[in-house]
Amino acid sequence: MLSAFRSALATPDLRRKILFTLGIVIAYRIGATLPSPGVSYPNVQKCVADFENQGVYQLLSLFSGGALLKLSVFALGIMPYITASIIIQLLTVVIPRFEQLKKEGQSGQNKLTQYTRYLTVALAILQATGIVAMADRGQLFGNCAEKVIPDSTVWTLAIVVIVMTAGTSLIMWLGELITERGIGNGMSLLIFVNIAARIPAEGGNILSSHGGVVFGVICVVGLVIIASVIFVEQGQRRIPVQYAKRMIGRRMYGGTSTYLPLKVNQAGVIPVIFASSLLYLPDLISRLVGNGSAGWQRFIATYLVDQGNPVHILAYFALIIFFTYFYITITFNVNERADEMKKFGGFIPGIRPGRPTSEYLSHVLSRITLPGSIYLGIVAILPNFFLSLTGSGQNQNFPFGGTAVLIMVGVGLDTVKQIESQLMQRNYEGFLR
Numbered sequence: 543m544l545s546a547f548r549s550a551l552a553t554p555d556l557r558r559k560i561l562f563t564l565g566i567v568i569a570y571r572i573g574a575t576l577p578s579p580g581v582s583y584p585n586v587q588k589c590v591a592d593f594e595n596q597g598v599y600q601l602l603s604l605f606s607g608g609a610l611l612k613l614s615v616f617a618l619g620i621m622p623y624i625t626a627s628i629i630i631q632l633l634t635v636v637i638p639r640f641e642q643l644k645k646e647g648q649s650g651q652n653k654l655t656q657y658t659r660y661l662t663v664a665l666a667i668l669q670a671t672g673i674v675a676m677a678d679r680g681q682l683f684g685n686c687a688e689k690v691i692p693d694s695t696v697w698t699l700a701i702v703v704i705v706m707t708a709g710t711s712l713i714m715w716l717g718e719l720i721t722e723r724g725i726g727n728g729m730s731l732l733i734f735v736n737i738a739a740r741i742p743a744e745g746g747n748i749l750s751s752h753g754g755v756v757f758g759v760i761c762v763v764g765l766v767i768i769a770s771v772i773f774v775e776q777g778q779r780r781i782p783v784q785y786a787k788r789m790i791g792r793r794m795y796g797g798t799s800t801y802l803p804l805k806v807n808q809a810g811v812i813p814v815i816f817a818s819s820l821l822y823l824p825d826l827i828s829r830l831v832g833n834g835s836a837g838w839q840r841f842i843a844t845y846l847v848d849q850g851n852p853v854h855i856l857a858y859f860a861l862i863i864f865f866t867y868f869y870i871t872i873t874f875n876v877n878e879r880a881d882e883m884k885k886f887g888g889f890i891p892g893i894r895p896g897r898p899t900s901e902y903l904s905h906v907l908s909r910i911t912l913p914g915s916i917y918l919g920i921v922a923i924l925p926n927f928f929l930s931l932t933g934s935g936q937n938q939n940f941p942f943g944g945t946a947v948l949i950m951v952g953v954g955l956d957t958v959k960q961i962e963s964q965l966m967q968r969n970y971e972g973f974l975r
Contacts, residue, residue: 549965556725556964563724566716567735573712574616574736578705580698581613585690613677613690613702615709618666620717620732622710626661628812630654635872662714663707670706674699726957734953737946764947767924771951774917777806779910781903786887802879804907806914809869811948813915814922816869817861818945821846821854849926858926859919866915867908876903921948 551557577583634640634654643650678694691698713732720728749757780801825847828839845853880900882888889895893902922945 550961553965556961559723559725563720563726563731566720566724566728567731570616570713570716570732571735571739573709574614574619574739575612576615578613578615578617578702580691580693580702582690582692583612585692586612589690613673613706615705616713617673617706618669618710619736620710620713620729622665622669623658623662623714623717623729624733624815625665626658628815629661630658632872635875659714663711666707666710667703670703670710674702674706726953726960730949730953730956734950737950740946767921767947768951771921771947772955774806774914775951775955779804779806779906781906782891783883783888784891786889802903804910806910807917808874808907808911808914809866809918810952811918811945812869813862813865813918814945814948816865817858817922820861821858855923855926859923862919862922863915866918867911870907870911874907876900876907879903918948 550560577586630640634644640654640657643653646653674691677690678699691702714729717728717732720726720731722728724731745757748760780803783800783802785798785800824842828842845851846857848854877900880896880903883890883899884895890899890902893899
């Protein structure tokens with residue numbers, strides 16, 4: 543692996559791409575530490591120390607690398623873009639116009655990307671307005687007595703909202719720059735950087751509070767979890783596909799054998815994000831309503847907010863399984879796959895083209911989705927059993943589990959494969975042997 547990395551740096555164009563990506567990442571992390579104008583950074587620091595033990599904005603803070611609770615320029619992180627992308631992807635099934643654009647190739651995809659950008663800005667304005675309003679009313683940081691925005695005039699609050707929205711737009715542009723001129727998927731890499739930025743601090747907390755022995759055991763467990771996740775992420779069911787020979791003009795086409803890969807984890811990390819967001823929604827509503835003395839608010843605080851509670855764990859696990867099936871059903875259309883194969887003369891050996899092929903694909907997909915959804919659920923709830931080690935009562939603070947490890951492993955594998963593919967074009971050995 544080290545020799546492959548040395549070969550990558552020795553190649554001029556690949557080295558430029560790697561250095562360009564690193565430069566964008568450094569600029570992004572600098573922006574994540576700059577406080578927005580009008581925000582009292584010392585007061586924010588005092589409130590963050592008390593608020594990190596609470597979890598209503600934990601997922602957003604995870605994707606922003608902790609920038610959300612600092613009310614920095616990049617406080618919203620990449621979360622508005624992720625939400626907009628998921629919405630547009632789901633709308634392609636509901637809105638015929640979007641489905642038509644998806645089938646038009648690159649021009650239609652460019653149009654959908656433009657709609658995603660517009661929706662990202664709109665979501666960023668909504669999220670920034672809500673966060674700034676809660677910070678101004680003292681609800682963002684719980685019972686913190688410090689005034690995080692000393693000058694709470696409408697003009698000052700509007701400037702903070704505009705700066706946060708502009709920061710999200712800038713992040714979106716930086717991610718697209720990495721995709722076009724750097725290495726890997728830009729948006730995914732920025733999420734990877736945000737999550738990785740939190741690991742040293744969380745590891746340091748475990749080391750200082752529980753000692754070197756516990757820290758060493760956790761590192762070993764973390765390596766086992768990462769290796770297991772890599773193994774499952776690479777797993778796939780390969781359905782053989784045979785293409786018949788066709789005479790077009792004077793040339794013979796087809797007659798080749800290939801396969802249709804169905805990954806064990808076909809849905810990626812999206813079901814975990816959906817389930818986490820849905821579980822955080824009751825807590826957010828409870829905080830917006832007020833004092834928290836009502837019976838339903840106590841129920842939410844006891845059974846849904848407490849991540850060590852068995853009700854929370856079971857609800858989280860069940861939601862992940864549900865959203866895995868839901869997302870795969872929406873995004874992987876077996877009828878379209880069967881029609882595409884039939885159109886180009888392809889067929890699965892032993893299965894007739896058309897409807898029998900779609901039924902077979904649906905049967906295989908439903909069987910492979912079950913272990914994939916159980917795998918996602920186990921990885922997501924595994925940190926809930928280590929809450930006492932994080933010192934915060936929140937599973938995302940465990941460095942080697944949940945959403946963090948799924949995203950980091952997925953992005954890492956994708957980036958390594960892209961570097962490896964470019965190295966193989968130059969006859970160098972790749973990272974993965």
